[in-house]
Amino acid sequence: MRREPSARTARRGRVPAVSVADAARLVGGVLLPVAAQGAIVRRPRAVALAHRLDLDARAVRTVRRLRERHGPDPVHLRLPGLSFAVPVEPEDVRRVLDGAPEPFSPASPEKRGALAHFQPRGVLISSPADRRERRPFNESVLDAGQPLHHLAGPFAAAVAQEAQQLADEARSQGALTWPLLSRAWWRAVRRVTLGESARADEQVTDDLLALRRRANWSGLAPVDRRRRERFLGRVRHYVEAAEPGSLAALVASTPAAPGVAPHEQVPQWLFAFDAAAWASSRALELLAAHPDVARRVREEAPAPSTDPAAPVARRPVLRSVVLESLRLWPTTPALLRQTTTTTSWRTGDLPERTGVLVFAPFFHRDESRLPQAHRLAPELWLDADGQEDPRGAVDWPLVPFSAGPGMCPGRGVVLLTTSTLLAALAQQEWRPAVPRLRADRPLPGTLDPFALRLLPG
Numbered sequence: 001m002r003r004e005p006s007a008r009t010a011r012r013g014r015v016p017a018v019s020v021a022d023a024a025r026l027v028g029g030v031l032l033p034v035a036a037q038g039a040i041v042r043r044p045r046a047v048a049l050a051h052r053l054d055l056d057a058r059a060v061r062t063v064r065r066l067r068e069r070h071g072p073d074p075v076h077l078r079l080p081g082l083s084f085a086v087p088v089e090p091e092d093v094r095r096v097l098d099g100a101p102e103p104f105s106p107a108s109p110e111k112r113g114a115l116a117h118f119q120p121r122g123v124l125i126s127s128p129a130d131r132r133e134r135r136p137f138n139e140s141v142l143d144a145g146q147p148l149h150h151l152a153g154p155f156a157a158a159v160a161q162e163a164q165q166l167a168d169e170a171r172s173q174g175a176l177t178w179p180l181l182s183r184a185w186w187r188a189v190r191r192v193t194l195g196e197s198a199r200a201d202e203q204v205t206d207d208l209l210a211l212r213r214r215a216n217w218s219g220l221a222p223v224d225r226r227r228r229e230r231f232l233g234r235v236r237h238y239v240e241a242a243e244p245g246s247l248a249a250l251v252a253s254t255p256a257a258p259g260v261a262p263h264e265q266v267p268q269w270l271f272a273f274d275a276a277a278w279a280s281s282r283a284l285e286l287l288a289a290h291p292d293v294a295r296r297v298r299e300e301a302p303a304p305s306t307d308p309a310a311p312v313a314r315r316p317v318l319r320s321v322v323l324e325s326l327r328l329w330p331t332t333p334a335l336l337r338q339t340t341t342t343t344s345w346r347t348g349d350l351p352e353r354t355g356v357l358v359f360a361p362f363f364h365r366d367e368s369r370l371p372q373a374h375r376l377a378p379e380l381w382l383d384a385d386g387q388e389d390p391r392g393a394v395d396w397p398l399v400p401f402s403a404g405p406g407m408c409p410g411r412g413v414v415l416l417t418t419s420t421l422l423a424a425l426a427q428q429e430w431r432p433a434v435p436r437l438r439a440d441r442p443l444p445g446t447l448d449p450f451a452l453r454l455l456p457g
């Protein structure tokens with residue numbers, strides 16, 4: 001890991017800021033579309049518009065042009081009261097993400113303002129001192145870095161049961177659509193996260209949704225304290241109930257240092273499971289457009305079992321399709337950090353409290369450096385033996401789950417639950433009502449997951 005130079009040696013000129021015209025391009029072409037689509041909960045109409053205008057592909061082109069014009073140092077945007085840097089080199093992405101929580105703090109002001117609406121003591125917006133206790137707690141409950149979570153059996157069984165019901169509903173209604181997928185997914189998520197008795201508790205996830213809508217406005221919207229109390233109270237109830245086979249039970253039984261606030265770690269998980277549904281919707285569409293890959297998925301392991309005691313298959317091909325869905329259409333397109341000290345770059349320094357925005361789509365879709373940029377390429381995530389490489393792609397910043405000390409500790413649980421859902425659905429063929437993807441054409445920069453409509457094949 002690169003050492004940060006001392007402030008004394010670092011005190012040179014600033015990294016030059018871009019012109020007003022380029023600042024406008026960056027704000028209008030990259031930052032605004034991310035904010036308008038909703039950073040914390042997506043706004044379906046804005047997503048549909050972004051899909052029509054292929055805004056994410058345009059944003060990638062904007063950043064590429066800025067890199068060509070300004071060279072390898074982060075594009076530095078300076079406006080009154082605001083200093084932002086957008087890295088354009090893979091090595092700088094690594095440096096920023098490896099440098100959490102200091103000198104690149106994940107608890108940026110925008111994120112603190114947003115996440116305080118529903119998880120004021122969550123790890124992601126914690127001080128470095130609180131993070132030291134909360135991060136290991138999250139890792140421990142989520143079995144971060146393990147090949148399969150030790151509760152994979154009950155988790156997969158719950159998801160497989162909901163997937164079966166979903167497939168029945170889709171067949172009887174004539175199409176697999178987003179509203180059906182989303183309802184089934186939340187039933188499964190509540191069972192896995194909170195316990196069996198939460199299966200039909202839509203109030204708890206509806207409260208979270210309402211809080212997330214306000215969180216889209218970050219600190220500009222006042223916190224709805226009554227609803228937040230009610231929501232956190234419900235989550236605490238499930239942790240106290242500690243139903244076997246749920247994450248809530250592990251929250252209750254995992255030793256926690258005094259500053260951890262165990263049940264207040266759960267909202268991040270519930271919130272983040274939504275992104276897994278968007279990724280699954282797009283993965284279904286990828287499979288429908290790539291029948292050869294769908295066939296490999298069916299062949300790699302039998303259908304998931306609905307018995308919690310049955311062994312769970314790892315499904316490397318299907319997991320890599322989910323990873324591809326997240327590479328092609330990252331659900332966290334902007335990884336935000338804030339510098340805690342002066343940082344030194346090639347052409348100069350950036351002062352303390354500079355915002356850093358790693359724009360994942362730029363790296364995931366840069367065809368000048370990644371030949372597979374615009375096609376489905378499961379091999380990017382598989383090693384020579386066809387096994388999923390748990391480190392992800394090491395030489396290239398493919399960072400759908402971020403990287404370094406702030407990397408998503410839920411990665412394994414996400415890949416387990418989504419691959420179980422998809423494996424159950426992939427037992428039969430589905431074809432798009434209106435094909436939006438083609439295997440022989442570059443894949444679009446934006447894919448609206450809410451427009452899913454697959455017909456039983």
Ligand code: HEM
Nearest residue numbers: 123124269272273275276332400401402406408409410414
């Ligand atoms: C498709 C689904 C998901 C994706 C793409 C994803 C991605 C990410 C990313 C990019 C971050 C870093 C955010 C940042 O630095 O600002 C993150 C953080 C985190 N994720 Fe996930 N996540 C997903 C689902 C989940 C789930 C289901 C859980 C838990 C069950 C989870 C738990 C967490 C936690 C606790 C953090 C904060 C880590 C820290 O600050 O140290 N995520 N996730």
